[in-house]
Amino acid sequence: MSLMGALNSAISSLYAQSQALSNVSSNLANSQTTAYKASSTSFTSLVAGTTSSSSGGVVASTRSSVSEQGLLVSSSSSTHLAIEGSGFFVVSSEVSGGQTYYTRNGEFEIDANGYLTNGGYYLLGWATDASGNPVAGTSEASLVPIDVDSVKSSVGATSNVTMQANLPADAAVGDSFDTTIEVYDSLGTTNTITVTWTKTDANTWEMSFADPTLAGGTAASGTVTSTPVTITFNSDGTLAVTDPSPAELTIAGWTTGAADSAIALNLGTLGAANGLTQYASGSTDPYIAIQSITQDGLAYGALTGVEIGADGSVTAFFDNGEQRVIYKIPVATFPNANGLTEMSNGIYARSSYSGNSTLHLAGTGGVGTINGGYLEASTTDTSTEFSRMLTAQQAYSAASQILSASNEMFQSLMQAVR
Known part of the structure; x- marks a missing residue:
């Protein structure tokens, strides 16, 4: 390896360790972010030049761990949701006609219009009949934003x-x-x-x-x-x-x-x-x-609250004692969940690496169950991240020393030819 090769290796190391430190910084910053998936840095050796005069280097890439399970933490809100197992919630950027996205962040709240939303994204589900079965099938095309205000109490004559x-x-x-x-x-x-x-x-x-x-x-x-x-x-x-x-x-x-x-x-x-x-x-x-x-008769009742079951059933409760399932929340899976494109607010988009989504009823087909009143914690392990930070810092310092030594050797060479 030549002196120039040593410089190239040191420069690639500086860049790679900077990227590693960036990932550590992002993970630590999101240690309290709901359903955040910590990423890691993968290093790959790089060889440039001919066999007789080749120089080494390193290339760093970010490795996603989207499929990693976070701990479930109890929440005081019945509309907060967490998936235990594989899969994602399906959300939309608009009430109608919006782009479909996916998330594990279940901090859903009922907005002023009655929709279950999180960060401007609408939770999607299948509307159900009186028996709790999806009325329009279980395809992605039949998903609709969950609107609890649109559901009214039924009345019934005493029989x-x-x-x-x-x-x-x-x-x-x-x-x-x-x-x-x-x-x-x-x-x-x-x-x-x-x-x-x-x-x-x-x-x-x-x-x-x-x-x-x-x-x-x-x-x-x-x-x-x-x-x-x-x-x-x-x-x-x-x-x-x-x-x-x-x-x-x-x-x-x-x-x-x-x-x-x-x-x-x-x-x-x-x-x-x-x-x-x-x-x-x-x-x-x-x-x-x-x-x-x-x-068995029923007077008209006002909605008092909703609860979400492990199978994704959204049950509405009314002050006349009536309760019934109004939506089913599906769970989406991918051939390669780690290939999803990460966006802000814990949102993911499909990509050619992730493959297309498959929708399931929660708890069926090997997918996870939905836990109402819980949230999924960040997968960041602060002790692991501090260890990675120190390792990146030491490697970066060593690479900078190589730059300094190479610079002095170049100075000696320049002085020798003067």
């Missing part, structure tokens, strides 16, 4: 009422007792119905219904069209039979304009004590003991 109660066996024939139930019409309006229980014979009761009224009102809001229900008990206090069987409550002429109602009355299993029973109250003033009355 089933389930009762658990004890009718007093020690009541006298002709004794009557009143209780109430709440039902919803098809428009989600709450109505109150008074139920009158009359003992008509030993072990026999009649269940009749007053016309419904709006909650807090007294005027009828509909007309009961079904006949009273006759209830007979066995000698052991269990339910024997109802007439009609099954028992039903029908209502027509809702003043709200709702559709007529047909409500099945679940009064318990015949021969069992899981619904209506007839046991002595043990009181000088017999009474009906209501254990529970449930119904």
Whole structure:
């Protein structure tokens, strides 16, 4: 190797170690950045010249570790997400028609328009039907920005009422007792119905219904069209039979304009004590003991929050007690994730080195699960980076000494020829 070759080697070393220090600096600067993937420096020897007079050198290149898993850290926000395993969230730069990108940074928040966003990028998902299944398939073309404000509560007419109660066996024939139930019409309006229980014979009761009224009102809001229900008990206090069987409550002429109602009355299993029973109250003033009355109707509700499940299901919660899956968040994988093009804000773009993305439901096909309420930490190891920094500094200093020595040797040569 000639003196000029030594200079070239030293210069290449200075450049390579500068690049290594730059990578160390970037990693340390992002040691607290969500889902940041630390990069490392790869060094390759370089030989220039002929076999008889060749000079050595070094070339440095940055090696990405995009596929490396970071630790999951708990977050106070239910819309913060972390992928445990392989894959990326799919985001868009625009609400409609924007470029598709990928990220592991799950610091998503609901913006003023109801979209889940992070740094100006919109989280994409598949809209789902009432059963939680994607309505337009699971292709990239069917992805849409997740908009929680666009999802409204559903309403439902009461179609089933389930009762658990004890009718007093020690009541006298002709004794009557009143209780109430709440039902919803098809428009989600709450109505109150008074139920009158009359003992008509030993072990026999009649269940009749007053016309419904709006909650807090007294005027009828509909007309009961079904006949009273006759209830007979066995000698052991269990339910024997109802007439009609099954028992039903029908209502027509809702003043709200709702559709007529047909409500099945679940009064318990015949021969069992899981619904209506007839046991002595043990009181000088017999009474009906209501254990529970449930119904399946729903009033209109306001959105109270969302949660994301391990399979990417976005579940909306409403103040009427309703909850349902409104979107599915996919996980994208690549043949070579380390070949993705890195951008700002933890965003990656496809490249010819990464290959095309494949979309999966979270937790299927070997891809990672989605953890709501967690964030992925940076993969930077500060102790490792400090070690690399010292190594780069020492190598850089050594290369600079070679430059100084070569310079002195050149000076000696120049003086010799003068």
